[in-house]
Amino acid sequence: MAVYPIVETFYSIQGEGLYAGAGAYFVRLFGCPVKCPWCDTKNSWTGKPNLSLSSDEIANEASLSSCDFAVITGGEPTIHPLQELIDAFHERGIKVHIETSGYMPKNIEADWITLSPKLHSHTHESYLEAADELKFIVSSEDEISLYLEKFGGYLRGKKAVFITPEFSKSRDAELLNSICETVKLYGSPLRAGWQLHKCFGAI
Ligand SMILES: Nc1nc2[nH]cc(C(=O)O)c2c(=O)[nH]1
Ligand code: SF4
Ligand SMILES: [Mg+2]
Numbered sequence: 001m002a003v004y005p006i007v008e009t010f011y012s013i014q015g016e017g018l019y020a021g022a023g024a025y026f027v028r029l030f031g032c033p034v035k036c037p038w039c040d041t042k043n044s045w046t047g048k049p050n051l052s053l054s055s056d057e058i059a060n061e062a063s064l065s066s067c068d069f070a071v072i073t074g075g076e077p078t079i080h081p082l083q084e085l086i087d088a089f090h091e092r093g094i095k096v097h098i099e100t101s102g103y104m105p106k107n108i109e110a111d112w113i114t115l116s117p118k119l120h121s122h123t124h125e126s127y128l129e130a131a132d133e134l135k136f137i138v139s140s141e142d143e144i145s146l147y148l149e150k151f152g153g154y155l156r157g158k159k160a161v162f163i164t165p166e167f168s169k170s171r172d173a174e175l176l177n178s179i180c181e182t183v184k185l186y187g188s189p190l191r192a193g194w195q196l197h198k199c200f201g202a203i
Pocket of ligand 2 (some may be wrong): 032033034035036040041042044053074075076118122169
């Protein structure tokens with residue numbers, strides 16, 4: 001049975017994306033080769049994991065909560081062999097959402113895929129095609145244009161494409177205004193994104 005390096009597991013509300021506001025069981029796996037300078041979970045790739053848990057141990061703990069779905073995040077969770085963990089959740093009737101940057105080629109089947117490609121890192125085509133929703137994390141107006149130039153060909157058919165301010169810029173009036181103007185200009189599937197859990201003081 002696979003054992004996973006864990007930063008933390010917790011039951012909270014999904015703070016991001018189309019499922020924002022729903023109860024979700026989070027599994028934050030350790031390790032990320034992408035190393036974004038503004039990463040808000042640097043403890044997921046610096047230092048060491050806090051514990052190791054098997055797929056059954058993780059899914060058993062989640063099944064004690066009332067969650068409909070688990071969110072496997074990181075770090076970059078897809079550097080680990082995830083299918084066994086996904087199957088363990090499914091055996092217990094829990095759906096699985098994955099948060100990835102698309103760093104690895106897609107080799108898993110999940111119920112929902114949130115892809116947050118990064119401008120400085122390679123994004124595998126397989127995730128760009130399969131993702132249910134996209135999330136562009138932006139630090140400046142220029143980055144909004146760069147994301148749309150680089151990934152504009154993949155927006156069609158997505159359930160939503162969020163443009164979300166990087167957390168230290170989440171009160172930057174100029175950047176927020178640029179996000180609103182971009183959404184107004186292009187329309188669907190673009191949406192202004194936000195981190196709801198941080199407004200609620202949740203993890
Ligand atoms: N509440 C909550 N929702 C989240 N959605 C995506 C998260 C992530 O860190 O990937 C996250 C997170 O860290 N907390
Ligand atoms: S891909 Fe995600 S976890 Fe990895 S450094 Fe970037 S923001 Fe942090
Ligand atoms: Mg987070």
